[in-house]
Amino acid sequence: xxxxxxxxxxLPSKAPAIKPRALELQWDQDIPTYWFDHNPxxxxxxxxxxxxxxxGERFMIDSVRAVRGQINDYPALLQDISGFIGQEAHHAKTxxxxxxxxxxxxxxxxxxxxxMKRTTDFLNSLPEKxxxxxxxxxxxxxAMFGKVTLAHPEILKNLHPxxxxxxxxxxxxxxxHKAVAYDVFLATDGDYLRRLKGLALATSSITAALLYGQxxxxxxxxxxxxxxxxxxxxxxxxxxxxQAGYFRKSLPDYLAFFRRDFHPLQDDNSALLDRARPMLExxxxxx
Numbered sequence: 001x002x003x004x005x006x007x008x009x010x011l012p013s014k015a016p017a018i019k020p021r022a023l024e025l026q027w028d029q030d031i032p033t034y035w036f037d038h039n040p041x042x043x044x045x046x047x048x049x050x051x052x053x054x055x056g057e058r059f060m061i062d063s064v065r066a067v068r069g070q071i072n073d074y075p076a077l078l079q080d081i082s083g084f085i086g087q088e089a090h091h092a093k094t095x096x097x098x099x100x101x102x103x104x105x106x107x108x109x110x111x112x113x114x115x116m117k118r119t120t121d122f123l124n125s126l127p128e129k130x131x132x133x134x135x136x137x138x139x140x141x142x143a144m145f146g147k148v149t150l151a152h153p154e155i156l157k158n159l160h161p162x163x164x165x166x167x168x169x170x171x172x173x174x175x176x177h178k179a180v181a182y183d184v185f186l187a188t189d190g191d192y193l194r195r196l197k198g199l200a201l202a203t204s205s206i207t208a209a210l211l212y213g214q215x216x217x218x219x220x221x222x223x224x225x226x227x228x229x230x231x232x233x234x235x236x237x238x239x240x241x242x243q244a245g246y247f248r249k250s251l252p253d254y255l256a257f258f259r260r261d262f263h264p265l266q267d268d269n270s271a272l273l274d275r276a277r278p279m280l281e282x283x284x285x286x287x
Contacts, residue, residue, distance in 0.1 A: 016176045016273055018083030023094050023169050025162055025287070027101035037158035040223035041214075041233030046163070047102055048213025050095045051109055052206070055116040057092040059123060060138060061085050063131040064184055071187045077180070084180040087173045094166060108220045112213040119205055126201075129189045133198030134205075136185040137257070141202055143178035143264060144253035145246075146171035150272040153279070154243050155236075162287055168280050175273055179264040192260055199257055 036042040103109035149171040218224040
């Protein structure tokens with residue numbers, strides 16, 4: 001990763017190689033309806049997460065592509081952008097096929113897709129610099145969740161093995177390209193207040209889409225008021241323990257984005273990636 005002529009910190013390490021990898025999986029009927037710990041709350045949270053990804057990935061690809069012509073002076077970043085686009089395109093494809101699978105089982109995926117269409121239509125009406133800032137912030141979200149996934153693999157222990165493979169594969173690639181959209185933002189603008197605006201847009205948009213998607217899936221499934229499943233799911237999100245606190249464990253990384261000298265590569269994830277790649281290969285061979 002090169003030094004961009006915008007005020008930025010000295011980086012502690014090189015960016016990892018960005019290598020798009022297709023993940024071809026067949027979604028068979030042996031996957032249970034509640035594929036995450038036999039729990040409707042957790043399963044439909046992850047179903048909603050998968051549901052928002054295809055349109056979200058396309059929004060980020062389009063936002064970066066729109067300004068690619070402004071950074072011709074940075075050939076290394078242009079190369080990273082190509083890797084970023086390739087990885088995100090594979091993610092969109094894989095999650096689209098999985099979304100079709102759960103929709104065929106009765107999940108009202110079309111409702112979440114319409115919600116996402118309205119959301120991305122609004123976001124696409126924003127100024128170009130705001131879209132790039134938001135893309136950098138969204139990539140910070142996906143990187144911090146990817147870090148928790150790889151640093152605490154026991155958190156996903158109770159997923160069906162095929163879904164474990166998907167989320168570990170996705171986490172690896174999010175960490176590999178976590179600095180690309182942020183560097184595009186630095187190269188084209190870099191304004192601190194716009195960065196915070198991008199984070200606010202990312203936080204509100206992602207939260208609203210996840211809450212809406214999970215609610216409509218649970219309502220369709222007649223599980224919205226399953227208090228036991230909800231309590232267990234909320235403990236997984238915010239609780240304390242080895243297999244709990246997915247969001248709580250991510251909070252320090254979320255807050256790091258507010259530092260004026262923040263850069264994604266200040267947090268070196270190379271050891272996590274070195275450990276996760278062979279783990280993913282073993283998991284895929286076992287499927």
